[in-house]
Amino acid sequence: MLWNIDLTLVDVAQVTRAAYAEAFERVTGVPLVYLASTGGRTDSEVFFEFLARNDVRLEPGEEPLSDFIDALGEGFARRRDQLTARGRAMPGAQAALAAVxxxxxxxxxxxxGTIMSNAVAKLAAFGLDGYLDLSIGGFGSEHYPKASLIQFTRMRAAQAHGSDFPEWATVYITDSPRDVEAAIIGHATPxxxxxxxxxxxQLRAAGAKHVLEDLTDPKRLLGAVREATAVAGAG
Structure with a gap:
C-alpha cells in the first residue's frame, strides 16, 4: 500500500511554502514571487518550475538543484515546531492507516514528491510515521518521476520483506490527478x-476508478482497496 503525503495524509502547505521561498532565494538570490502547482510533482520538478515562472536563467554549467534540496531540508528543519501549529493531519488519516x-x-x-527528511518530519509531527515502513519509500530526493518511484518502491518492499508484491496488488492512495496517472504508468491501482x-x-478523468470523498470511513477505504486489488488480480 503506497500513500501520497501532502493533502492525502497531512496539510502543511504554509510551512512548506515558507521553506520553498527561503531555499529558492538562498540558492538563486532571487525572491520566490510566483509559485507553481506542487500536486503530483517532486521537489526537483517544483524547483525547475519555480525557475521558469520567476524568469531565473541558469548560467552554462550551473547546476543548483542539489544546493536547493539541501537548503530546503535545512529550512524545513528550522520550522518543524510550526507543523502542528500551522498544519494538520487530514481528517481520518490516522484511522485509515491503522485500518490498512x-x-x-x-x-x-x-x-x-517531498524529500525524505521533510517527508519523515511531516508524518512524525502528527504521529503517522509508526504505521509506515519509510525505509522502502519513494521520495522526491531521488530525482525520479513518481511512476518510477512506484516501481522502485515495489522492488524495495520485495527485497526488504522477502515477499513478492505483484503489480495488481499494489495500491497508491492520493489526491492528485498527476499521481493517478503516475500510478497507472507505474503499474499500481490508484x-x-x-x-x-x-x-x-478530474480524478476520474485521470484514470481513477475508485474515488473517496475523504478518509473518515475506514470501512469504505478498505472496501475500495479490496475491490481495486480483486478486479486487478482477476484481470
Whole structure:
C-alpha cells in the first residue's frame, strides 16, 4: 500500500511554502514571487518550475538543484515546531492507516514528491510515521518521476520483506490527478481521495476508478482497496 503525503495524509502547505521561498532565494538570490502547482510533482520538478515562472536563467554549467534540496531540508528543519501549529493531519488519516495496517500480508509506505527528511518530519509531527515502513519509500530526493518511484518502491518492499508484491496488488492512495496517472504508468491501482484541489471528475478523468470523498470511513477505504486489488488480480 503506497500513500501520497501532502493533502492525502497531512496539510502543511504554509510551512512548506515558507521553506520553498527561503531555499529558492538562498540558492538563486532571487525572491520566490510566483509559485507553481506542487500536486503530483517532486521537489526537483517544483524547483525547475519555480525557475521558469520567476524568469531565473541558469548560467552554462550551473547546476543548483542539489544546493536547493539541501537548503530546503535545512529550512524545513528550522520550522518543524510550526507543523502542528500551522498544519494538520487530514481528517481520518490516522484511522485509515491503522485500518490498512490490520490487513493481512500488507506493507504500507509512501511515494511522495517531498524529500525524505521533510517527508519523515511531516508524518512524525502528527504521529503517522509508526504505521509506515519509510525505509522502502519513494521520495522526491531521488530525482525520479513518481511512476518510477512506484516501481522502485515495489522492488524495495520485495527485497526488504522477502515477499513478492505483484503489480495488481499494489495500491497508491492520493489526491492528485498527476499521481493517478503516475500510478497507472507505474503499474499500481490508484485509489483517489477528494481532499486536495482536484474534483472527483478530474480524478476520474485521470484514470481513477475508485474515488473517496475523504478518509473518515475506514470501512469504505478498505472496501475500495479490496475491490481495486480483486478486479486487478482477476484481470
Amino acid at each position: 495496517a490490520g490487513l493481512e500480508d500488507t506493507v504500507q509506505t509512501v511515494v511522495t 485509489v483517489a481521495v477528494v481532499s486536495g484541489s482536484a474534483t472527483e471528475s
